[in-house]
Amino acid sequence: MRRLVAVGIGGVLLLASCGGTAAPSANPATATVAAPKPDIKIGLATAKSGAANFYNPQQSNGALLAVEQINAAGGIAGAKLQLIVEDDGSVRDQGITAFKKFIEQDKVAAILGPTLSAVAAGAHPVAQAAGIPVIAISNTGLGIVGKCDYGPCDWIFRASLGEQSAVPETVKAATQKLGLKKVVIIYGDGKFELDDLTIFKDAFKANGVTVTKEIAYTAKDVDFAPFVTQAKGENPDAIVASSLAGPAGKILDEVAKQMPGKRVIGGNGLNSAALLSNANAGLMVVGTAWSKASTDKTNTDFVAAYKTRFGVDPDQFAAQSYTAMTVLADALKRSGSATDHAAVKKALEGVSSLATPLGAFSFTADHDVKQPTFVMTVKDGQFTPFQ
Amino acid sequence: MDAVSDFLRTYSTTIAVIGVSALLALSVWLTLYAGQLTLGNAAFMGVGAYVSALLGRHLDTPFPVALLIGSVAAAALALPLGSIVFRLRGVYLAIATLAFGEIVRVVLLATPITGRGQGLNGIPPKTELWHIYLSVLVVAYVLWRVQGSTIGRAWAAIREDEIASASQGIAVGRHKLAAFVIGALIAGWAGGLSAHVTFSIDPSDFGFTKAVQVLVFAVVGGTPNVLGPILGAGLLTALPELLRPLKDYRDIFQGAILLLVIIYLPRGLVTFVDVRRTRRLSRIGALDVA
Amino acid sequence: MAEQLYNAVFIGSIYALFALGFALVFSVLDILNLAHPTVFMLGAFIALFVIGTLGLPWFVALPIAVLVTGLFGIALDRVAFAPLRRRGAPALSSMISSLAVTLIVVRLVELRYGGDFITFPAGSVPAFVFRVGDATFEGIRLAIVVLSVVLMLILTYVLRRTQLGRDLRALAENPRAARLLGVDVDRAIAATFFVSSALGGLAGVLLAFAYNTLDSRMGVPLELRAFTVMVVGGMGSLPGAVIGAYVLGLGEVASLVYLPTELRDAFAFGLLFLVLVLRPTGLLGQKSPDRV
Numbered sequence: 010m011r012r013l014v015a016v017g018i019g020g021v022l023l024l025a026s027c028g029g030t031a032a033p034s035a036n037p038a039t040a041t042v043a044a045p046k047p048d049i050k051i052g053l054a055t056a057k058s059g060a061a062n063f064y065n066p067q068q069s070n071g072a073l074l075a076v077e078q079i080n081a082a083g084g085i086a087g088a089k090l091q092l093i094v095e096d097d098g099s100v101r102d103q104g105i106t107a108f109k110k111f112i113e114q115d116k117v118a119a120i121l122g123p124t125l126s127a128v129a130a131g132a133h134p135v136a137q138a139a140g141i142p143v144i145a146i147s148n149t150g151l152g153i154v155g156k157c158d159y160g161p162c163d164w165i166f167r168a169s170l171g172e173q174s175a176v177p178e179t180v181k182a183a184t185q186k187l188g189l190k191k192v193v194i195i196y197g198d199g200k201f202e203l204d205d206l207t208i209f210k211d212a213f214k215a216n217g218v219t220v221t222k223e224i225a226y227t228a229k230d231v232d233f234a235p236f237v238t239q240a241k242g243e244n245p246d247a248i249v250a251s252s253l254a255g256p257a258g259k260i261l262d263e264v265a266k267q268m269p270g271k272r273v274i275g276g277n278g279l280n281s282a283a284l285l286s287n288a289n290a291g292l293m294v295v296g297t298a299w300s301k302a303s304t305d306k307t308n309t310d311f312v313a314a315y316k317t318r319f320g321v322d323p324d325q326f327a328a329q330s331y332t333a334m335t336v337l338a339d340a341l342k343r344s345g346s347a348t349d350h351a352a353v354k355k356a357l358e359g360v361s362s363l364a365t366p367l368g369a370f371s372f373t374a375d376h377d378v379k380q381p382t383f384v385m386t387v388k389d390g391q392f393t394p395f396q
Numbered sequence: 397m398d399a400v401s402d403f404l405r406t407y408s409t410t411i412a413v414i415g416v417s418a419l420l421a422l423s424v425w426l427t428l429y430a431g432q433l434t435l436g437n438a439a440f441m442g443v444g445a446y447v448s449a450l451l452g453r454h455l456d457t458p459f460p461v462a463l464l465i466g467s468v469a470a471a472a473l474a475l476p477l478g479s480i481v482f483r484l485r486g487v488y489l490a491i492a493t494l495a496f497g498e499i500v501r502v503v504l505l506a507t508p509i510t511g512r513g514q515g516l517n518g519i520p521p522k523t524e525l526w527h528i529y530l531s532v533l534v535v536a537y538v539l540w541r542v543q544g545s546t547i548g549r550a551w552a553a554i555r556e557d558e559i560a561s562a563s564q565g566i567a568v569g570r571h572k573l574a575a576f577v578i579g580a581l582i583a584g585w586a587g588g589l590s591a592h593v594t595f596s597i598d599p600s601d602f603g604f605t606k607a608v609q610v611l612v613f614a615v616v617g618g619t620p621n622v623l624g625p626i627l628g629a630g631l632l633t634a635l636p637e638l639l640r641p642l643k644d645y646r647d648i649f650q651g652a653i654l655l656l657v658i659i660y661l662p663r664g665l666v667t668f669v670d671v672r673r674t675r676r677l678s679r680i681g682a683l684d685v686a
Numbered sequence: 687m688a689e690q691l692y693n694a695v696f697i698g699s700i701y702a703l704f705a706l707g708f709a710l711v712f713s714v715l716d717i718l719n720l721a722h723p724t725v726f727m728l729g730a731f732i733a734l735f736v737i738g739t740l741g742l743p744w745f746v747a748l749p750i751a752v753l754v755t756g757l758f759g760i761a762l763d764r765v766a767f768a769p770l771r772r773r774g775a776p777a778l779s780s781m782i783s784s785l786a787v788t789l790i791v792v793r794l795v796e797l798r799y800g801g802d803f804i805t806f807p808a809g810s811v812p813a814f815v816f817r818v819g820d821a822t823f824e825g826i827r828l829a830i831v832v833l834s835v836v837l838m839l840i841l842t843y844v845l846r847r848t849q850l851g852r853d854l855r856a857l858a859e860n861p862r863a864a865r866l867l868g869v870d871v872d873r874a875i876a877a878t879f880f881v882s883s884a885l886g887g888l889a890g891v892l893l894a895f896a897y898n899t900l901d902s903r904m905g906v907p908l909e910l911r912a913f914t915v916m917v918v919g920g921m922g923s924l925p926g927a928v929i930g931a932y933v934l935g936l937g938e939v940a941s942l943v944y945l946p947t948e949l950r951d952a953f954a955f956g957l958l959f960l961v962l963v964l965r966p967t968g969l970l971g972q973k974s975p976d977r978v
Contacts, residue, residue, distance in 0.1 A: 058647055058793075060903070063802030096643065098636060101594045101601075105409040106637065113406040130517045130596035151514075158518030159595055198505050198948075200598060203513040225947035227505075228600075229907040231700060231893075234693040235939045255803050258899055266822060267689075286805045288898070433778065480963055487718065487921070491913050492962040498910065498955040506948035604910055608720075612785065615778050644797060651789030655766065658782045662775030 046088035049347040051076070051337065052111030053092060053330070054122035054132065059099025063283070064124050064147060064326050069094050070319050071327035072121060072146075075334035078314065085341045092334075097123040097132070104128035108135045118347040119144065121333050126150040127200050134159040142354045144168050144333040147326055149175075149277045150204040155375035166357055166376040168333040168367075170298035172208050172276050178382040179296035180212035182395060183274050187294075189247055191219040192274070193240040195260060196251035198227050205251040205276040213249075221245060226256065237263035247294075249274045254281035257293075265289040280385075280392075282324045290387035294395050299328040299367050300383040302393060311366040332365040339363050408525060410637050412593045415528035417633040419586035421613035421625030422535050423579040428619045429543070430575040431555025433486060435607040436477070436493035437583040439500040440470035442602030444584030445591035446510055449519045452592075459522045463588040470584025471577050478576040482569060497607050504599040515598025516591075523592040531589065535582055536622045543621065551575060616657055618664015627665045690939050696827055698935025700893060702834040702928040704908045705915040706841065707885035713922035714858045714878045716777065721762055721784035722886050722912070723905025724791050729755045729887025730894035730904065731795055737810045744812055744895070751891045752884045759883025760876050762787060768875075795902045803901035811895050826896045833892070837885065838928045845924070850877060858922075914958045920968025929969055933957075 055068045076092045084090060093115055097104035104123040111117045112135070119142040123132050126148040136143045137159070145153050145167040152158050154167045183189060192213060196206040206223065213220050221243045224236050233256060240248055250260045250273050257279045264273050265288075272292050273279075279295040301312060301322065311331060315323040323331070340356035341347050358376070362369040371379045386395040404411070420437060427434045448466035451457035457465070481492045504510045511517070542548050550571050553561040562568045591597050609632075617628020635653065639646045661668050708722045729751045736747035766783035814825025845851035853874045856864035865871050894900040911934065919930025934954060941953040961968065 057644065061801075062796060063800055065801075096640070096646070101596060102409050102413045103636060105594060106407060109406045109409060113402050127515070127596070127598060130515075131594045134518070134521075134595045152517060158516075159520075160518065198513045199600070200514045223947070224942075225950065227951045229910065229951070231907050232693070232697045234696070235690055235942050238689050238693060239942060255899070255901065258803065259897060262897070281802070283802045283804060286808070288808075484962060484966055488917070488962055488966055491917055492959060494910070494913070495955040495958040495962070499952055499959065502949065502952040502955070505951075506946075608781075608785070611778075612782055615776075615782055645793075647789050647793035651786045651793070654786035654789070655783055658775075658779050658786065659766075659769045659773075662770055662773050662779045 046086075048089050048091040049085055049341060050091045050093055050111075050115050050117040051334070052107070052115060052117040052120040052122075053094045054097045054104055054107040054111070054120065054124075054128075055094065055330075056099040056124035056128075057094075057096035059097075061099040061124050066319075067324050067327040068124060068147065068330050070315070071323060071330035071332075072334045074311075074315055074318055074327075075331045075338070077318075079334075079338045085338060085347065088347065090338065093117065097125075097128050099125060099128065101128050101131035104132040105135055108132040112136065112139045112141055117141070118341065118350070119337055119353060121146050121330060121337070126153060126204075129153060130158075133157070133162060133165050137162055137164045140164060140350050142166065142350060142357055144337060144357075146330045146333045150201055151207070154377045163376070164354060166372055168336060168370075168378050169329050170277075170296075170367075170378055170380060170382065172205055174377070175296035175298065175382045176205065176208045176276055177212040177215065179274060179276075179294060179384050180209065180216055180218070182296075182384040183247065183272070183294045184213075184216045184218055186395070187247060187272060189216075189218045191221045191243070191245050192247050192249050193222045193224065193243050193245040194220055194249040194251055195224045195226065195233075195236050195240060197253065197256060198225060199253070201253065201278065202251050205278070209249055209251055209276070220249075226252075230256070233259040233263050234267070236260070237267050241268050245271070247272045247274055250279060250293075251276060253278040254284050257281075258284055258287045261287055261289040261292055265292060280325055282322075285387060285390050285392070290390075292386075294384065294386055296382045296384050297325060297392065298378075298380065298382070299325045300385065300392060300394070302391070303366075303368070303383070305364075305366075305368065307364040308366040328366045332367050332370060335365050336360050336363060336370060407637070409593060410634065412523065412525055412528055413590070414630050414633045415525070415532050416586050416590040416593070417610075417613055417629035418532050418626045419528070419535060419582055419589070420610045421617060421629040422532075422539060422622060423582035423586065424610050424614045425619055425622065425625040426539065426551075426575040426579040426582075427572075428614055429548075429555065430551035430572055431558075432482070432572055432575065433490040433611075434481075434493040434576060434579070435490050435611060436474070436496050436576075437579060437610050438602045438604075438606035439497035440474060440580040440583035441587035441590070441606070441610075442500060442504065442597075442599070443470040443473060444587030445597050445602070446504065446516070446587075447584075448588035449516050449591045449597065450509065452520070452522075453516070459592070463585060466588040467581050467584030470587070471581040474577045474580030475573070478573045482572045482576070494604065494607060497602070498604065501599045501603050504602075511598070513598065515596060515601075517596045519591055519595055519597065521592055521595060523589045528589055531585060532626065536626060539622045547571065547574070612654075616654065616664060618661070618666035620663070620666060624664045624666040631665065690943060694936045694939035695831060695932070696935075697938065698932035699831040699834040700889075700931075701908065701911050701915050701934055702838065702931035703830060703889040703892070704886070704905075705912040705927045705931055706834070706837060706924060707882035707889070708912045709916050709919075709922070709924055709927040710841065710885070711878060711882045712916065713924070714854050715767075715875065716858075717767060717780045717784075719762075719784050719882070720781055720909070721766070721787045721791075722882075723909045724788045725755050725758060725762070725883045725886040726890040726893075726905040726908070727795065727900070727902060728758060728791065729890030730900040731799065731902075732887070733891045733894065734799070734804070734806060734900060738807050744810060748888075748891055752888045755887025755890070756880040756884030759879035759881075759886075762883065763875060763879040792902050799902070801902055803899050803904075805898050805900075806894070811898050824896070826892065830892050830896060833888075834928060834931070838924055841881075842924050850874070854878060911954070914954055916968075917958055918961050918968055923968065926968055933969070 053072050056062050057065045076090045080089045095107035097107050111120050121144050124147050129148045143165045147169050149172045154165050196202050248264050250257045274294045279293050280297045284290050344352040344356035361371050367380050373379050384395045385392045424437045444466035447469045448462040451462040550566045613629040614625040618624030639649050711717050711719045732751040732754050733747040736742050736750050766787050767780050770779050853869045856869050857874050915927050915930040919926025941950045
């Protein structure tokens with residue numbers, strides 16, 4: 010009986026999966042001139058629902074725009090790119106299932122995503138074991154590429170500027186321009202925030218700045234006044250917010266109120282379009298992977314095309330997924346065969362100073378992104394370079 | 397045949413998670429069947445997951461041994477906790493066990509060896525599907541047998557009327573505690589299995605949301621017999637995957653289905669699937685669970 | 687120190703305002719309404735809709751949001767709880783139906799406004815900042831502090847001294863007896879849900895104004911706190927809930943000041959656990975948990 014039930018559930022799942030992925034029929038019978046090359050499938054696992062759903066639609070739109078542009082320009086040696094987007098629900102097991110579906114059913118050439126580092130910790134090992142190239146497009150934490158907890162991770166690439174690259178640049182610029190001697194770090198208890206805390210502490214040490222106090226808040230805290238009051242007692246030169254955008258907004262407001270004149274230094278969590286409407290966003294100093302204001306032609310073209318296609322300005326997550334898709338297309342063109350995963354991987358390793366909205370793009374030996382960091386603040390509701 | 401093996405390879409994680417959910421639902425079913433509402437099983441799952449993963453990582457403990465120690469650790473924690481909290485009833489009991497769960501989560505967040513908020517990553521995927529489903533079968537069979545035994549009847553009696561049960565010589569406290577500790581044992585086992593499926597665990601996997609989710613599995617499935625929790629866990633864990641084609645509207649349909657099920661089958665899915673059995677149970681008055 | 691005390695009182699007031707509506711439904715109907723955080727969030731988003739889309743000022747948005755969430759409360763009861771009552775369903779099933787409604791409503795809000803946090807249009811939210819000596823006070827925050835106490839007093843008065851209150855207390859004791867005594871039970875239940883949800887909506891709007899930020903999950907962090915507050919104060923006692931809220935707020939801030947920061951969260955739950963084990967009736971509860 011129980012086994013029957015299990016089989017029954019399995020059966021329903023099977024039906025659903027067939028219904029969900031109506032295989033695109035190449036339909037060779039109708040091709041009279043030359044059989045069109047089969048589409049090259051790319052999987053994108055991204056958080057469309059769950060706790061991190063606010064990264065979308067920007068994250069999927071960026072990749073979609075790139076695919077449309079590449080196809081309009083003739084595709085990859087005559088073959089069209091086909092983007093398959095799956096929701097990872099912001100949770101690990103759905104992310105893993107999305108990856109397995111890409112690999113086993115869709116037989117994709119490569120995968121982008123997933124959105125969160127905590128989901129990537131489960132999904133990336135699946136692709137690593139299967140030998141499918143992955144480009145991480147929004148994971149900034151430790152252990153995504155290079156040295157990974159689950160063993161070798163040489164099939165994983167990263168197009169999103171890691172915090173261990175961005176934060177030291179931010180700290181260096183802030184220390185020089187603000188003359189920092191001592192700071193207080195207010196940090197959250199999630200994976201992202203704790204990674205940031207570690208990286209910030211190292212960066213301040215390297216710059217000779219003392220961290221006089223570290224104050225933890227939890228994901229369930231509503232009011233941030235007590236944390237800032239506590240920080241104020243140390244009389245620091247600046248506050249460091251190792252946090253996501255929501256808490257960061259409240260920390261900015263409290264610092265403005267309780268410690269007028271002090272700045273808030275933050276990591277990638279503060280790099281959010283939602284914070285731009287915060288009245289005190291001008292206090293922040295943050296290192297970002299992308300600047301909308303960058304006058305590089307690749308970037309201005311991207312911003313204009315995105316705006317035309319989707320009616321809104323792109324954010325960093327759109328720029329990063331667009332870039333990852335551009336980089337992947339470049340590699341696919343040079344690989345000779347999209348179905349030869351090892352060749353695609355090798356071609357990705359060979360990406361060199363490619364023009365992207367993020368700037369000239371290459372991968373390091375560890376498969377991490379090599380690109381400039383933009384140290385920014387906010388002025389008139391826009392990210393602008395921090396002077 | 398290709399389609400089937402393709403399917404299995406693609407959905408192996410989902411199928412594994414369904415089995416783990418079924419184990420968790422069975423673990424909370426025990427206390428529900430005895431009429432006690434507890435919400436500590438997510439924490440016990442966490443204890444099992446962390447203990448077994450840490451043993452494997454630092455002491456190279458063989459997988460089955462690590463699993464066993466993990467689930468015994470959860471049960472060992474449940475024993476003193478249960479002796480304290482079973483003075484309480486109803487919502488108070490639920491909230492006390494919930495508070496315990498949150499304390500476990502905070503301790504995991506503050507302890508260096510558990511990786512704090514970063515959790516443990518790179519846990520080897522040692523769990524095979526048959527490990528999980530064999531566990532489900534064994535647990536379900538044992539619980540089914542226990543349900544029909546003296547202990548099972550004592551639990552049902554306590555659920556119906558605690559004072560009357562006590563006056564009939566049933567050791568009420570000890571029976572409740574037994575249900576709780578065995579539940580923790582199962583939850584700890586499930587936790588160890590699940591940690592070795594998804595490569596990575598962190599404290600937020602075992603919080604309030606999980607505790608409520610496990611309870612929902614059992615209640616939606618129905619508590620008259622062990623089939624209920626398995627059904628509830630199966631349906632509700634598979635639902636997000638089943639509804640994938642609905643994309644942005646997944647959550648809405650999931651909510652609507654949950655609402656319809658609980659309104660039209662307030663005593664759980666088994667009352668629909670297994671009508672005859674339920675009728676028999678209702679005749680002997682074992683229906684009004686929880 | 688005085689500053690931290692003010693912070694603690696403010697935080698306590700937030701918890702109190704949120705917990706009042708939650709405690710009301712629990713004390714009268716024995717329902718743990720897990721959709722209360724959703725009602726709270728909905729209030730804030732209705733205010734955003736009125737201000738942002740309809741272009742009306744905040745003092746119009748506030749009463750509209752309170753009224754609409756109140757009506758939503760009645761609808762919530764009709765959809766999620768009333769059918770279960772009619773079927774004599776187990777108490778647990780109402781927890782599940784309220785969770786189901788939460789899934790649906792949160793997603794609907796996300797489809798309209800996205801999942802990220804957003805702010806009200808610039809300049810549309812009142813600040814009312816004033817200074818006493820060198821301390822800054824914000825009107826909206828003071829309003830939250832005052833309202834949390836005043837609303838508790840009004841509610842307690844209504845429950846103790848009015849006909850509606852007597853009906854509700856009868857209902858809380860024994861629904862069947864209440865009906866026999868001529869209480870219009872349906873009306874009393876509707877009133878309970880209206881008031882509870884209107885309070886939840888009000889809390890949502892005020893909090894969104896105070897921080898000028900709102901998101902689809904803004905009520906979630908307060909849910910466990912509301913449990914704690916109710917238990918610490920004594921289940922079913924509204925004054926108890928408010929006092930419990932202040933105890934929790936003060937305790938959280940005190941543990942931030944005096945304890946290692948990682949363990950701060952353990953305070954709230956340790957307190958909850960201790961109160962339950964040592965004094966399960968809470969601070970103001972009586973021997974047999976007295977309702978209302």
